[in-house]
């Protein structure tokens with residue numbers, strides 16, 4: 325592969341990695357916001373800080389290739405190209421879904437840095453390769469930390485479930501009152517339909533179906 329080709333591949337991959345880190349920052353900001361548990365939100369917050377540094381470091385590597393500002397500006401546009409939007413748009417509405425989501429994202433990042441390391445080596449860019457190695461280690465640690473919270477997340481889900489069940493009787497009373505109302509309305513409808521007779525009902529249906 326010619327040198328310019330391998331540099332081009334490297335810059336393209338750096339842009340993807342940057343877009344991914346920007347998405348990671350958004351995901352982790354949301355994770356911190358949604359987590360009530362102090363330990364869990366602390367873990368997300370810690371990696372959020374790291375992700376901001378990662379994004380900055382990757383940005384520096386891109387600037388090292390003397391890119392025009394417009395080329396840097398379109399970095400965030402690339403997130404759609406590698407399917408990150410879909411992943412980020414799943415609403416993680418429970419501690420379990422949130423942990424699954426972050427854990428999956430960490431592994432996407434691990435793969436992306438594994439490739440960055442290889443592509444940088446191929447292009448002879450030692451500085452980028454070293455940055456990829458350092459970040460890769462932190463991504464692996466982050467994935468392990470998220471995995472270590474799985475037990476606590478499952479416990480929290482159980483607690484949420486119990487809490488919902490305790491609150492359920494009040495909802496049921498309201499629900500059954502509404503159901504009774506609906507039932508009596510349905511009963512009245514049925515009675516009036518029977519009074520009209522089946523022939524009339526069919527006739528009415530036909531009228532509704534045919535254009536005026």
Ligand SMILES: [Fe+2]
Nearest residue numbers: 430433463466
């Ligand atoms: Fe990460």
